[in-house]
Amino acid sequence: MAKDQRNVEAITPMEVDFAKWYTDICLKAELVDYSSMKGFTILRPYGYAIWENMQSIIDKALKKTGHQNVAMPALIPESLLKKEGELVEGFAPEAAWVTMGGSEKLEERLAFRPTSETMFCDHWHNVLQTYRQLPMLYNQWCSVIRWEKTTRPFLRSREFWWHEGHTIHETAQEAIDETEMILDLFADFCEKSLAMPVVKGRKTDKEKFAGAEATYTIESMMKDRKALQSGTSHYFGSKFSEAYDVTFLGRDNKLHHPFQTSWAVTTRLVGAIIMTHGDNNGLVLPPAIAPIQVIVVPIAQHKPGVLDAAAELRDRLENIDLRVKMDDSEQSPGWKFAQYEMKGVPLRVEIGPKDMEKQQCCIARRDTGEKTFVPLADLESAVQTLLQDVHDNLYAMAEKNLEDNTFDFTSWEEVKEMAQGKGGFARTKWCGSLECELAMKEKAGVSSRCMPLKQSGTTGKCPVCGKECTTDIYWGVAY
RNA sequence: CGGGGUGUAGCGCAGCUGGUAGCGCGCUUGGUUCGGGACCAAGAGGCCGGGGGUUCAAGUCCCCCCACUCCGACCA
Numbered sequence: 242m243a244k245d246q247r248n249v250e251a252i253t254p255m256e257v258d259f260a261k262w263y264t265d266i267c268l269k270a271e272l273v274d275y276s277s278m279k280g281f282t283i284l285r286p287y288g289y290a291i292w293e294n295m296q297s298i299i300d301k302a303l304k305k306t307g308h309q310n311v312a313m314p315a316l317i318p319e320s321l322l323k324k325e326g327e328l329v330e331g332f333a334p335e336a337a338w339v340t341m342g343g344s345e346k347l348e349e350r351l352a353f354r355p356t357s358e359t360m361f362c363d364h365w366h367n368v369l370q371t372y373r374q375l376p377m378l379y380n381q382w383c384s385v386i387r388w389e390k391t392t393r394p395f396l397r398s399r400e401f402w403w404h405e406g407h408t409i410h411e412t413a414q415e416a417i418d419e420t421e422m423i424l425d426l427f428a429d430f431c432e433k434s435l436a437m438p439v440v441k442g443r444k445t446d447k448e449k450f451a452g453a454e455a456t457y458t459i460e461s462m463m464k465d466r467k468a469l470q471s472g473t474s475h476y477f478g479s480k481f482s483e484a485y486d487v488t489f490l491g492r493d494n495k496l497h498h499p500f501q502t503s504w505a506v507t508t509r510l511v512g513a514i515i516m517t518h519g520d521n522n523g524l525v526l527p528p529a530i531a532p533i534q535v536i537v538v539p540i541a542q543h544k545p546g547v548l549d550a551a552a553e554l555r556d557r558l559e560n561i562d563l564r565v566k567m568d569d570s571e572q573s574p575g576w577k578f579a580q581y582e583m584k585g586v587p588l589r590v591e592i593g594p595k596d597m598e599k600q601q602c603c604i605a606r607r608d609t610g611e612k613t614f615v616p617l618a619d620l621e622s623a624v625q626t627l628l629q630d631v632h633d634n635l636y637a638m639a640e641k642n643l644e645d646n647t648f649d650f651t652s653w654e655e656v657k658e659m660a661q662g663k664g665g666f667a668r669t670k671w672c673g674s675l676e677c678e679l680a681m682k683e684k685a686g687v688s689s690r691c692m693p694l695k696q697s698g699t700t701g702k703c704p705v706c707g708k709e710c711t712t713d714i715y716w717g718v719a720y
Numbered sequence: 721c722g723g724g725g726u727g728u729a730g731c732g733c734a735g736c737u738g739g740u741a742g743c744g745c746g747c748u749u750g751g752u753u754c755g756g757g758a759c760c761a762a763g764a765g766g767c768c769g770g771g772g773g774u775u776c777a778a779g780u781c782c783c784c785c786c787a788c789u790c791c792g793a794c795c796a
Contacts, residue, residue: 261789261790279788389794390721390795391721391790391794393790396796397795401796472796473796508796539754572757573754573757573758574755574756574757575756576758577757580757582756595755
Protein backbone atom coordinates (compact mmCIF):
# COMPACT_ATOMS: atom_id res chain seq x y z
CA MET A 242 0.00 0.00 0.00
CA ALA A 243 2.77 2.37 0.89
CA LYS A 244 4.30 1.63 -2.46
CA ASP A 245 1.09 2.47 -4.27
CA GLN A 246 1.08 5.78 -2.49
CA ARG A 247 4.53 6.54 -3.72
CA ASN A 248 3.40 5.59 -7.15
CA VAL A 249 0.68 8.23 -7.21
CA GLU A 250 2.95 10.81 -5.71
CA ALA A 251 5.06 10.60 -8.83
CA ILE A 252 2.83 13.11 -10.56
CA THR A 253 0.33 15.63 -9.26
CA PRO A 254 -3.19 14.14 -9.60
CA MET A 255 -5.20 15.96 -12.25
CA GLU A 256 -8.05 16.60 -9.82
CA VAL A 257 -5.67 18.50 -7.55
CA ASP A 258 -4.02 20.70 -10.14
CA PHE A 259 -4.62 20.01 -13.81
CA ALA A 260 -1.94 22.39 -15.06
CA LYS A 261 0.68 20.88 -12.79
CA TRP A 262 -0.43 17.38 -13.75
CA TYR A 263 0.10 18.36 -17.37
CA THR A 264 3.61 19.72 -16.96
CA ASP A 265 4.52 16.80 -14.68
CA ILE A 266 3.67 14.42 -17.50
CA CYS A 267 5.57 16.44 -20.07
CA LEU A 268 8.70 16.27 -17.95
CA LYS A 269 8.40 12.86 -16.32
CA ALA A 270 7.40 11.00 -19.45
CA GLU A 271 10.54 12.62 -20.90
CA LEU A 272 8.73 14.38 -23.71
CA VAL A 273 10.36 17.77 -23.28
CA ASP A 274 12.92 19.67 -21.33
CA TYR A 275 13.33 23.38 -20.83
CA SER A 276 16.27 25.07 -22.47
CA SER A 277 18.41 28.07 -21.65
CA MET A 278 16.40 29.99 -24.24
CA LYS A 279 13.43 31.45 -22.45
CA GLY A 280 10.15 30.18 -23.81
CA PHE A 281 11.75 27.56 -26.01
CA THR A 282 11.42 23.89 -25.24
CA ILE A 283 13.50 20.93 -26.26
CA LEU A 284 11.64 17.98 -27.73
CA ARG A 285 13.39 14.97 -26.23
CA PRO A 286 13.67 11.69 -28.14
CA TYR A 287 10.43 10.24 -26.79
CA GLY A 288 8.45 13.42 -27.37
CA TYR A 289 9.95 13.86 -30.80
CA ALA A 290 9.15 10.25 -31.68
CA ILE A 291 5.47 10.94 -31.03
CA TRP A 292 5.63 13.98 -33.30
CA GLU A 293 7.49 11.95 -35.95
CA ASN A 294 4.74 9.36 -35.97
CA MET A 295 2.16 12.11 -36.39
CA GLN A 296 4.23 13.64 -39.16
CA SER A 297 4.54 10.38 -40.97
CA ILE A 298 0.79 9.76 -41.03
CA ILE A 299 -0.07 13.32 -42.06
CA ASP A 300 2.69 13.43 -44.65
CA LYS A 301 1.40 10.28 -46.31
CA ALA A 302 -2.15 11.62 -46.33
CA LEU A 303 -0.99 14.90 -47.88
CA LYS A 304 1.03 13.18 -50.57
CA LYS A 305 -1.88 10.94 -51.35
CA THR A 306 -3.99 14.04 -51.96
CA GLY A 307 -1.44 15.48 -54.36
CA HIS A 308 0.61 17.77 -52.12
CA GLN A 309 4.35 18.23 -52.51
CA ASN A 310 6.86 19.14 -49.85
CA VAL A 311 9.08 22.18 -50.26
CA ALA A 312 11.42 24.22 -48.09
CA MET A 313 11.23 27.99 -47.83
CA PRO A 314 13.70 30.41 -46.23
CA ALA A 315 13.35 30.84 -42.50
CA LEU A 316 13.90 34.60 -42.69
CA ILE A 317 11.51 37.08 -44.24
CA PRO A 318 12.52 40.64 -45.18
CA GLU A 319 10.40 43.22 -43.42
CA SER A 320 9.32 44.83 -46.67
CA LEU A 321 7.92 41.53 -47.88
CA LEU A 322 6.07 40.84 -44.67
CA LYS A 323 4.54 44.32 -44.78
CA LYS A 324 2.80 43.96 -48.12
CA GLU A 325 -0.40 42.60 -46.66
CA GLY A 326 -1.77 44.84 -43.94
CA GLU A 327 -3.77 42.43 -41.82
CA LEU A 328 -1.03 39.84 -41.78
CA VAL A 329 1.51 42.37 -40.52
CA GLU A 330 -0.90 43.58 -37.88
CA GLY A 331 -1.49 40.02 -36.79
CA PHE A 332 2.07 38.80 -36.71
CA ALA A 333 4.47 41.75 -36.46
CA PRO A 334 3.87 42.18 -32.71
CA GLU A 335 5.19 38.71 -32.07
CA ALA A 336 7.92 38.51 -34.71
CA ALA A 337 11.56 37.89 -33.79
CA TRP A 338 13.88 40.13 -35.82
CA VAL A 339 17.37 39.58 -37.16
CA THR A 340 19.22 42.86 -37.51
CA MET A 341 22.83 41.76 -37.91
CA GLY A 342 24.51 39.62 -40.53
CA GLY A 343 27.77 38.56 -38.99
CA SER A 344 29.30 41.81 -37.72
CA GLU A 345 27.43 44.06 -40.14
CA LYS A 346 24.16 45.75 -39.49
CA LEU A 347 21.61 44.72 -42.10
CA GLU A 348 20.05 47.38 -44.31
CA GLU A 349 16.67 45.80 -43.72
CA ARG A 350 15.71 43.73 -40.73
CA LEU A 351 14.54 40.19 -41.21
CA ALA A 352 11.75 38.42 -39.39
CA PHE A 353 12.17 34.81 -38.43
CA ARG A 354 9.09 33.30 -40.07
CA PRO A 355 6.00 33.29 -37.85
CA THR A 356 4.21 31.71 -40.85
CA SER A 357 5.18 31.60 -44.51
CA GLU A 358 2.33 32.96 -46.61
CA THR A 359 4.54 35.80 -47.71
CA MET A 360 7.43 33.61 -48.85
CA PHE A 361 5.12 31.34 -50.79
CA CYS A 362 3.47 34.31 -52.48
CA ASP A 363 6.83 35.81 -53.29
CA HIS A 364 7.85 32.55 -54.92
CA TRP A 365 4.59 32.14 -56.81
CA HIS A 366 4.92 35.68 -58.08
CA ASN A 367 8.08 34.49 -59.81
CA VAL A 368 7.09 31.07 -61.09
CA LEU A 369 3.38 31.22 -61.85
CA GLN A 370 2.46 32.00 -65.46
CA THR A 371 -0.49 29.99 -66.66
CA TYR A 372 -3.61 28.30 -65.36
CA ARG A 373 -2.06 25.06 -66.60
CA GLN A 374 0.31 25.18 -63.61
CA LEU A 375 -2.60 25.28 -61.18
CA PRO A 376 -3.29 24.11 -58.62
CA MET A 377 0.02 24.32 -56.82
CA LEU A 378 -0.31 22.19 -53.71
CA TYR A 379 2.66 22.82 -51.42
CA ASN A 380 3.54 21.84 -47.91
CA GLN A 381 6.54 22.38 -45.70
CA TRP A 382 7.64 20.81 -42.42
CA CYS A 383 9.47 23.36 -40.33
CA SER A 384 9.45 25.34 -37.16
CA VAL A 385 8.21 28.88 -36.72
CA ILE A 386 8.89 31.52 -34.11
CA ARG A 387 6.33 33.69 -32.40
CA TRP A 388 7.43 35.74 -29.42
CA GLU A 389 4.74 34.54 -27.04
CA LYS A 390 4.41 36.19 -23.65
CA THR A 391 3.76 33.09 -21.60
CA THR A 392 4.62 29.60 -22.65
CA ARG A 393 3.71 26.01 -21.82
CA PRO A 394 5.19 22.84 -23.26
CA PHE A 395 3.51 21.93 -26.57
CA LEU A 396 0.57 24.28 -26.02
CA ARG A 397 2.41 27.54 -26.44
CA SER A 398 6.11 28.05 -26.99
CA ARG A 399 8.14 30.65 -28.81
CA GLU A 400 9.27 28.12 -31.33
CA PHE A 401 7.03 25.28 -32.40
CA TRP A 402 7.17 22.64 -35.06
CA TRP A 403 4.45 22.23 -37.59
CA HIS A 404 3.71 21.73 -41.19
CA GLU A 405 2.23 24.53 -43.20
CA GLY A 406 0.30 23.78 -46.33
CA HIS A 407 -0.01 26.52 -48.94
CA THR A 408 -1.98 26.12 -52.10
CA ILE A 409 -3.15 28.28 -55.00
CA HIS A 410 -6.03 27.48 -57.29
CA GLU A 411 -7.61 28.70 -60.48
CA THR A 412 -11.06 29.21 -59.00
CA ALA A 413 -12.48 30.25 -55.66
CA GLN A 414 -14.53 27.10 -55.45
CA GLU A 415 -11.49 24.89 -55.91
CA ALA A 416 -9.71 26.70 -53.11
CA ILE A 417 -12.73 26.45 -50.84
CA ASP A 418 -12.97 22.74 -51.62
CA GLU A 419 -9.30 22.36 -50.73
CA THR A 420 -9.81 24.18 -47.42
CA GLU A 421 -12.68 21.89 -46.52
CA MET A 422 -10.94 18.74 -47.74
CA ILE A 423 -7.96 19.51 -45.52
CA LEU A 424 -10.20 20.18 -42.54
CA ASP A 425 -11.70 16.72 -43.07
CA LEU A 426 -8.22 15.25 -43.40
CA PHE A 427 -7.22 16.82 -40.07
CA ALA A 428 -10.41 15.69 -38.36
CA ASP A 429 -9.94 12.21 -39.72
CA PHE A 430 -6.37 12.15 -38.46
CA CYS A 431 -7.43 13.27 -35.00
CA GLU A 432 -10.16 10.67 -34.80
CA LYS A 433 -8.46 7.70 -36.41
CA SER A 434 -4.87 8.22 -35.29
CA LEU A 435 -5.19 10.24 -32.09
CA ALA A 436 -8.49 8.76 -30.88
CA MET A 437 -9.61 12.33 -30.34
CA PRO A 438 -13.06 13.49 -31.44
CA VAL A 439 -13.25 17.03 -32.78
CA VAL A 440 -15.88 19.62 -33.56
CA LYS A 441 -15.45 20.90 -37.10
CA GLY A 442 -16.47 24.45 -37.70
CA ARG A 443 -15.77 27.97 -38.88
CA LYS A 444 -14.18 30.69 -36.83
CA THR A 445 -15.95 34.00 -36.33
CA ASP A 446 -14.40 37.08 -37.93
CA LYS A 447 -12.93 37.99 -34.57
CA GLU A 448 -11.17 34.64 -34.18
CA LYS A 449 -10.08 34.00 -37.73
CA PHE A 450 -6.49 34.06 -39.00
CA ALA A 451 -5.04 37.48 -39.82
CA GLY A 452 -5.86 38.16 -43.44
CA ALA A 453 -8.05 35.12 -44.02
CA GLU A 454 -11.46 35.28 -45.63
CA ALA A 455 -12.55 32.19 -43.75
CA THR A 456 -10.84 30.09 -41.10
CA TYR A 457 -12.01 26.56 -40.46
CA THR A 458 -11.04 24.84 -37.27
CA ILE A 459 -11.20 21.58 -35.41
CA GLU A 460 -11.85 22.08 -31.73
CA SER A 461 -11.37 19.38 -29.16
CA MET A 462 -12.22 19.13 -25.49
CA MET A 463 -9.56 18.36 -22.94
CA LYS A 464 -10.14 16.40 -19.73
CA ASP A 465 -10.45 19.66 -17.79
CA ARG A 466 -13.25 20.56 -20.23
CA LYS A 467 -11.30 23.42 -21.76
CA ALA A 468 -11.14 23.79 -25.53
CA LEU A 469 -8.06 23.29 -27.62
CA GLN A 470 -7.88 24.51 -31.19
CA SER A 471 -6.25 21.48 -32.75
CA GLY A 472 -5.90 22.43 -36.38
CA THR A 473 -6.86 25.19 -38.78
CA SER A 474 -7.52 25.54 -42.48
CA HIS A 475 -7.76 28.98 -44.03
CA TYR A 476 -9.33 30.28 -47.21
CA PHE A 477 -7.76 33.54 -48.39
CA GLY A 478 -9.66 34.27 -51.55
CA SER A 479 -7.29 36.31 -53.70
CA LYS A 480 -6.37 38.78 -51.00
CA PHE A 481 -2.73 37.74 -50.69
CA SER A 482 -2.24 37.05 -54.36
CA GLU A 483 -3.38 40.61 -55.05
CA ALA A 484 -1.16 42.06 -52.33
CA TYR A 485 1.85 40.12 -53.61
CA ASP A 486 0.96 40.43 -57.27
CA VAL A 487 0.67 36.75 -58.01
CA THR A 488 -0.94 36.33 -61.41
CA PHE A 489 -1.56 33.78 -64.12
CA LEU A 490 -2.87 33.91 -67.63
CA GLY A 491 -6.29 32.26 -67.62
CA ARG A 492 -8.22 30.25 -70.14
CA ASP A 493 -9.72 33.57 -71.30
CA ASN A 494 -6.23 34.94 -72.10
CA LYS A 495 -6.57 37.50 -69.29
CA LEU A 496 -4.47 37.92 -66.12
CA HIS A 497 -6.05 36.57 -62.95
CA HIS A 498 -5.12 36.29 -59.29
CA PRO A 499 -5.19 32.74 -58.00
CA PHE A 500 -7.24 31.74 -54.96
CA GLN A 501 -5.24 30.64 -52.00
CA THR A 502 -5.40 28.44 -48.91
CA SER A 503 -3.15 27.60 -46.01
CA TRP A 504 -3.52 25.11 -43.18
CA ALA A 505 -1.59 23.54 -40.35
CA VAL A 506 -1.42 21.28 -37.39
CA THR A 507 1.40 21.60 -34.90
CA THR A 508 3.25 19.93 -32.06
CA ARG A 509 0.39 21.25 -29.97
CA LEU A 510 -1.31 17.98 -30.89
CA VAL A 511 1.09 16.22 -28.55
CA GLY A 512 -0.32 18.41 -25.78
CA ALA A 513 -3.80 17.55 -27.00
CA ILE A 514 -3.33 13.82 -26.60
CA ILE A 515 -1.81 14.27 -23.15
CA MET A 516 -4.87 16.20 -21.99
CA THR A 517 -7.34 14.00 -23.86
CA HIS A 518 -6.17 10.57 -22.75
CA GLY A 519 -3.69 10.96 -19.89
CA ASP A 520 -4.46 9.83 -16.34
CA ASN A 521 -2.90 9.99 -12.89
CA ASN A 522 -0.40 7.29 -13.75
CA GLY A 523 0.92 9.32 -16.66
CA LEU A 524 0.62 9.51 -20.37
CA VAL A 525 -1.79 7.30 -22.31
CA LEU A 526 -0.92 7.09 -25.99
CA PRO A 527 -3.19 6.10 -28.83
CA PRO A 528 -1.58 3.06 -30.50
CA ALA A 529 -1.29 4.68 -33.92
CA ILE A 530 1.26 7.25 -32.76
CA ALA A 531 2.85 5.51 -29.76
CA PRO A 532 6.64 5.25 -30.24
CA ILE A 533 6.45 1.96 -28.36
CA GLN A 534 3.20 0.11 -28.94
CA VAL A 535 4.07 -2.95 -26.91
CA ILE A 536 6.59 -3.23 -24.10
CA VAL A 537 7.77 -6.74 -23.29
CA VAL A 538 8.73 -7.21 -19.63
CA PRO A 539 10.49 -10.43 -18.66
CA ILE A 540 9.73 -11.61 -15.12
CA ALA A 541 12.52 -13.22 -13.09
CA GLN A 542 14.68 -12.64 -16.12
CA HIS A 543 17.72 -14.46 -14.72
CA LYS A 544 15.84 -17.75 -14.61
CA PRO A 545 16.86 -19.94 -17.49
CA GLY A 546 15.05 -19.37 -20.75
CA VAL A 547 13.08 -16.30 -19.67
CA LEU A 548 15.00 -13.73 -21.68
CA ASP A 549 14.95 -15.94 -24.76
CA ALA A 550 11.21 -16.42 -24.42
CA ALA A 551 10.72 -12.67 -24.02
CA ALA A 552 12.94 -11.90 -26.99
CA GLU A 553 10.95 -14.33 -29.09
CA LEU A 554 7.72 -12.52 -28.23
CA ARG A 555 9.36 -9.23 -29.20
CA ASP A 556 10.56 -10.66 -32.51
CA ARG A 557 7.18 -12.10 -33.35
CA LEU A 558 5.49 -8.75 -32.73
CA GLU A 559 8.14 -6.91 -34.72
CA ASN A 560 7.44 -9.28 -37.57
CA ILE A 561 3.88 -8.01 -37.79
CA ASP A 562 5.25 -4.44 -38.02
CA LEU A 563 4.54 -3.31 -34.50
CA ARG A 564 6.81 -0.96 -32.61
CA VAL A 565 8.01 -3.19 -29.80
CA LYS A 566 10.62 -2.93 -27.08
CA MET A 567 11.84 -5.48 -24.60
CA ASP A 568 13.16 -4.11 -21.31
CA ASP A 569 15.78 -6.47 -19.94
CA SER A 570 17.37 -3.85 -17.71
CA GLU A 571 18.12 -4.71 -14.08
CA GLN A 572 15.17 -2.71 -12.79
CA SER A 573 12.50 -4.64 -10.92
CA PRO A 574 9.34 -5.63 -12.83
CA GLY A 575 7.25 -3.27 -10.71
CA TRP A 576 9.49 -0.37 -11.62
CA LYS A 577 9.18 -1.23 -15.30
CA PHE A 578 5.40 -1.45 -15.07
CA ALA A 579 5.19 2.01 -13.57
CA GLN A 580 7.76 3.43 -15.95
CA TYR A 581 6.00 2.35 -19.14
CA GLU A 582 2.67 3.41 -17.73
CA MET A 583 4.16 6.85 -17.22
CA LYS A 584 5.25 6.76 -20.85
CA GLY A 585 1.79 5.74 -22.02
CA VAL A 586 2.74 2.51 -23.79
CA PRO A 587 -0.62 1.00 -24.87
CA LEU A 588 0.15 -2.65 -24.13
CA ARG A 589 2.51 -4.52 -21.82
CA VAL A 590 3.36 -8.14 -22.37
CA GLU A 591 4.76 -10.02 -19.36
CA ILE A 592 6.38 -13.40 -19.49
CA GLY A 593 7.92 -15.33 -16.61
CA PRO A 594 8.69 -18.91 -15.59
CA LYS A 595 5.07 -19.63 -14.61
CA ASP A 596 3.82 -18.47 -17.98
CA MET A 597 6.41 -20.48 -19.80
CA GLU A 598 5.21 -23.62 -18.08
CA LYS A 599 1.65 -22.85 -19.16
CA GLN A 600 2.68 -21.72 -22.66
CA GLN A 601 1.10 -18.32 -22.12
CA CYS A 602 1.89 -14.67 -21.52
CA CYS A 603 0.14 -11.86 -19.68
CA ILE A 604 -1.05 -8.79 -21.55
CA ALA A 605 -1.96 -5.62 -19.65
CA ARG A 606 -3.79 -2.66 -21.20
CA ARG A 607 -2.66 0.86 -20.37
CA ASP A 608 -6.09 2.41 -20.75
CA THR A 609 -8.04 0.13 -18.39
CA GLY A 610 -5.26 -1.65 -16.51
CA GLU A 611 -6.99 -4.93 -17.37
CA LYS A 612 -4.77 -8.01 -17.57
CA THR A 613 -5.47 -11.08 -19.67
CA PHE A 614 -3.56 -14.31 -20.09
CA VAL A 615 -3.07 -15.34 -23.69
CA PRO A 616 -1.80 -18.66 -25.10
CA LEU A 617 1.56 -18.03 -26.77
CA ALA A 618 0.20 -19.30 -30.06
CA ASP A 619 -2.39 -16.49 -30.10
CA LEU A 620 0.04 -13.64 -29.36
CA GLU A 621 -0.16 -11.77 -32.66
CA SER A 622 -3.92 -11.83 -33.00
CA ALA A 623 -4.47 -11.02 -29.34
CA VAL A 624 -2.13 -8.02 -29.49
CA GLN A 625 -3.69 -6.69 -32.67
CA THR A 626 -7.17 -7.01 -31.24
CA LEU A 627 -6.17 -5.37 -27.98
CA LEU A 628 -4.46 -2.45 -29.73
CA GLN A 629 -7.65 -1.83 -31.66
CA ASP A 630 -9.65 -2.12 -28.43
CA VAL A 631 -7.40 0.41 -26.72
CA HIS A 632 -7.88 2.83 -29.58
CA ASP A 633 -11.65 2.34 -29.63
CA ASN A 634 -11.92 2.71 -25.90
CA LEU A 635 -9.79 5.88 -25.83
CA TYR A 636 -11.98 7.36 -28.54
CA ALA A 637 -15.18 6.34 -26.76
CA MET A 638 -14.01 7.87 -23.47
CA ALA A 639 -12.99 11.11 -25.16
CA GLU A 640 -16.25 11.25 -27.07
CA LYS A 641 -18.18 10.73 -23.86
CA ASN A 642 -16.29 13.58 -22.23
CA LEU A 643 -17.13 15.81 -25.19
CA GLU A 644 -20.80 14.85 -25.31
CA ASP A 645 -21.40 14.88 -21.56
CA ASN A 646 -19.94 18.36 -21.33
CA THR A 647 -21.54 20.02 -24.33
CA PHE A 648 -24.66 21.93 -23.36
CA ASP A 649 -27.40 23.73 -25.24
CA PHE A 650 -28.10 27.09 -23.67
CA THR A 651 -30.29 30.04 -24.49
CA SER A 652 -28.99 32.71 -22.12
CA TRP A 653 -25.53 34.06 -21.36
CA GLU A 654 -26.19 33.53 -17.64
CA GLU A 655 -26.32 29.78 -18.20
CA VAL A 656 -23.09 29.95 -20.16
CA LYS A 657 -21.44 31.89 -17.36
CA GLU A 658 -22.60 29.37 -14.80
CA MET A 659 -21.09 26.58 -16.86
CA ALA A 660 -17.81 28.42 -17.42
CA GLN A 661 -17.42 29.24 -13.74
CA GLY A 662 -18.44 25.75 -12.71
CA LYS A 663 -17.21 22.56 -14.28
CA GLY A 664 -16.65 24.08 -17.70
CA GLY A 665 -17.45 22.59 -21.06
CA PHE A 666 -18.76 23.67 -24.44
CA ALA A 667 -21.85 25.82 -24.60
CA ARG A 668 -23.87 25.60 -27.79
CA THR A 669 -26.12 28.56 -28.44
CA LYS A 670 -27.55 30.63 -31.25
CA TRP A 671 -25.66 33.75 -32.28
CA CYS A 672 -26.82 36.84 -34.09
CA GLY A 673 -23.44 37.28 -35.76
CA SER A 674 -22.50 40.61 -34.20
CA LEU A 675 -19.08 41.34 -32.78
CA GLU A 676 -20.75 43.19 -29.88
CA CYS A 677 -22.51 40.05 -28.68
CA GLU A 678 -19.38 37.97 -29.13
CA LEU A 679 -17.38 40.44 -27.02
CA ALA A 680 -20.18 40.53 -24.47
CA MET A 681 -19.96 36.75 -24.06
CA LYS A 682 -16.29 37.14 -23.25
CA GLU A 683 -16.97 40.02 -20.91
CA LYS A 684 -20.02 38.61 -19.14
CA ALA A 685 -19.66 34.84 -19.35
CA GLY A 686 -15.88 34.53 -19.63
CA VAL A 687 -15.90 32.40 -22.78
CA SER A 688 -14.65 32.88 -26.31
CA SER A 689 -16.33 31.61 -29.43
CA ARG A 690 -14.82 28.32 -30.50
CA CYS A 691 -16.54 27.80 -33.82
CA MET A 692 -19.73 27.77 -35.79
CA PRO A 693 -20.09 24.04 -36.36
CA LEU A 694 -20.30 22.87 -39.96
CA LYS A 695 -23.26 20.76 -38.87
CA GLN A 696 -25.88 23.45 -38.35
CA SER A 697 -29.22 22.46 -36.87
CA GLY A 698 -31.17 24.76 -39.19
CA THR A 699 -33.45 25.83 -36.35
CA THR A 700 -34.25 29.37 -35.26
CA GLY A 701 -33.60 30.73 -31.78
CA LYS A 702 -32.53 33.77 -29.81
CA CYS A 703 -29.05 35.20 -29.45
CA PRO A 704 -28.19 34.70 -25.75
CA VAL A 705 -26.96 38.29 -25.47
CA CYS A 706 -29.21 40.55 -27.54
CA GLY A 707 -32.18 38.22 -27.88
CA LYS A 708 -32.44 38.75 -31.63
CA GLU A 709 -33.95 35.90 -33.66
CA CYS A 710 -31.23 34.06 -35.55
CA THR A 711 -30.26 30.68 -36.97
CA THR A 712 -26.50 30.30 -36.53
CA ASP A 713 -25.34 27.64 -34.06
CA ILE A 714 -22.09 28.46 -32.27
CA TYR A 715 -19.87 26.86 -29.63
CA TRP A 716 -18.41 28.79 -26.71
CA GLY A 717 -15.81 27.68 -24.21
CA VAL A 718 -12.74 28.51 -22.21
CA ALA A 719 -9.80 27.86 -24.49
CA TYR A 720 -6.12 27.10 -24.16
C1' C B 721 2.66 43.04 -20.17
C1' G B 722 -0.16 42.99 -15.22
C1' G B 723 -0.84 39.83 -10.56
C1' G B 724 0.82 35.56 -7.47
C1' G B 725 4.36 31.48 -6.35
C1' U B 726 9.25 29.21 -6.55
C1' G B 727 14.84 29.18 -7.30
C1' U B 728 19.87 25.10 -2.02
C1' A B 729 23.34 18.00 -5.44
C1' G B 730 20.27 15.19 -11.52
C1' C B 731 14.97 15.35 -9.06
C1' G B 732 11.91 16.49 -4.55
C1' C B 733 12.89 19.19 -0.29
C1' A B 734 14.97 20.77 5.03
C1' G B 735 18.16 24.45 6.74
C1' C B 736 14.46 28.62 13.10
C1' U B 737 16.70 34.44 16.28
C1' G B 738 23.08 35.19 10.64
C1' G B 739 28.43 31.22 12.64
C1' U B 740 30.98 28.23 6.67
C1' A B 741 25.70 22.49 3.86
C1' G B 742 21.97 18.25 5.08
C1' C B 743 17.78 14.43 4.12
C1' G B 744 15.00 11.26 0.64
C1' C B 745 15.00 9.55 -4.29
C1' G B 746 18.17 8.98 -8.37
C1' C B 747 23.47 7.97 -9.96
C1' U B 748 28.39 4.65 -9.50
C1' U B 749 30.57 -0.20 -7.68
C1' G B 750 29.83 -5.08 -5.48
C1' G B 751 26.32 -8.67 -3.77
C1' U B 752 21.31 -10.74 -2.87
C1' U B 753 16.53 -10.18 -5.54
C1' C B 754 12.58 -10.17 -9.56
C1' G B 755 4.17 -11.55 -11.13
C1' G B 756 3.07 -3.66 -9.19
C1' G B 757 8.03 1.63 -8.21
C1' A B 758 13.12 -4.63 -4.05
C1' C B 759 17.21 -4.89 -0.28
C1' C B 760 22.29 -4.60 2.00
C1' A B 761 27.08 -2.35 1.84
C1' A B 762 30.59 1.12 0.07
C1' G B 763 31.03 5.65 -2.86
C1' A B 764 30.62 10.09 -6.26
C1' G B 765 28.15 14.51 -6.48
C1' G B 766 27.13 21.96 -4.23
C1' C B 767 29.98 29.49 -6.83
C1' C B 768 22.82 27.76 -1.95
C1' G B 769 19.78 31.39 -9.64
C1' G B 770 23.07 36.12 -10.72
C1' G B 771 24.88 40.97 -9.09
C1' G B 772 25.29 44.59 -5.39
C1' G B 773 24.89 46.00 -0.25
C1' U B 774 24.61 45.46 5.56
C1' U B 775 27.98 42.59 8.94
C1' C B 776 33.83 40.32 12.13
C1' A B 777 30.68 36.63 9.54
C1' A B 778 25.16 35.85 4.60
C1' G B 779 21.80 29.95 1.98
C1' U B 780 19.68 33.01 5.97
C1' C B 781 18.76 40.29 6.36
C1' C B 782 18.12 44.57 2.40
C1' C B 783 18.08 46.26 -2.94
C1' C B 784 18.31 45.20 -8.19
C1' C B 785 18.28 41.74 -12.00
C1' C B 786 17.33 36.76 -14.24
C1' A B 787 14.82 32.17 -14.89
C1' C B 788 10.87 28.85 -14.21
C1' U B 789 5.76 28.33 -12.98
C1' C B 790 0.46 29.50 -12.24
C1' C B 791 -3.70 33.09 -13.15
C1' G B 792 -5.31 37.11 -16.57
C1' A B 793 -4.63 39.88 -21.61
C1' C B 794 -2.52 38.00 -26.89
C1' C B 795 -2.05 33.70 -29.79
C1' A B 796 -1.51 27.27 -32.77
